[in-house]
Amino acid sequence: MKKNNHVWKIAFFALSGLVVLVIIILFMLIQRYFPEVDENHFVQKQPTTEEAAFVIQTNKARLNTLIASRIEQTPSDISYMVELLEENVQFRSAFKILGQEVPVTINFNPVVVPNGDLLLEVETFSVGILSLPVDQVLQFISNWIEVADWIVTYPSERVVEVKVTDIKVDENESMRFRFLTFDLEQDNIELEMIID
Template identity: 30%
Template sequence: MKEDISKWWKYACLTLLSLIVMFVVGVFIIFNQLFPEVEQTSPIHFIDQDSEVAFTVSTNREQINQWIKSELASNEQETLDFYVEITENQILFETYLTILWRTTKAEVTFVPEVAPNGDLLLQQQSVQVGNLPLPGEQVLQMIDRHVELPKLVTVYPDQRLVRLAVSELEFGGFTFGVRQFDLENNIIEFMMRQ
């Protein structure tokens, strides 16, 4: 009878110990699910330039494309009938033009360059309307005349250039500028100045 009681206590202690271990492991798993490890995101660095308060915001192509899509989708006041995407080596602009009572897709590719004042200059690389490649000056002129672009976008058809006036953006007391726009290395940096 003593052996039965000692076996019972042995099983009871092992069961209790197993339940405690399972409880601790369960709490640990739940804690990891509720509080996952924080991933590093785009850092903001403090930079002192001409005694102004300035920050550099780093991002990448995917984040910029997501931001562009959300901005175009949220712009309910104006009907913006164009699409913009940043790829590994160029910026793609697509819109639809009405030519001879027919709607045709126009596609323009640009190579970005940062201007000294922080604006983004897009040098036109290729132009295609439908399946027909066209001279860039004429298509940029048609886009400038017939597509309603945001006020910060200026088209210079004769130079085959589009200027994004990032330096004219103001938000919360900050002005902005492009610092680096390196598509091949997927590094895009903006400067925020107060």
């Protein structure tokens, strides 16, 4: 009987020793293969001062849809539309003279300037059958239709500037846009969204 007790004691201590040994080995493996996070773990290896930039690519059809929805959301007493055509940007509206609707059509040549804004240079215009100087027509239209503050008309230069770099998406975010490409013939329009 004493021999049986002695065997059980030896087996118990051997098993206990084996369990302790396995726990020590597991602890050492965890320490070796799963080290504690050091303070440099979340530090960027190659810090940069550049902003994050994302390229947005679209086409005339999608941009026309966006422009139409924005015009629709902006209340105005005057009906007008802006449309991207095969080679130019076209502004169409009408105004009443002696009870008759007179059509106004201006075709612009779009040019991306180095800072990413878009210049719309007047190519052709018509106000009914009248022949008016372009600067007077642009002045009349800028007084006649209320547009966003990032669209600026320069009548004497025969240009409308679309300052996409001034568009504020969110007051708390430092997000801005700039045009990279505005090629109507190739149906390729690219903007860059920059987050500082």
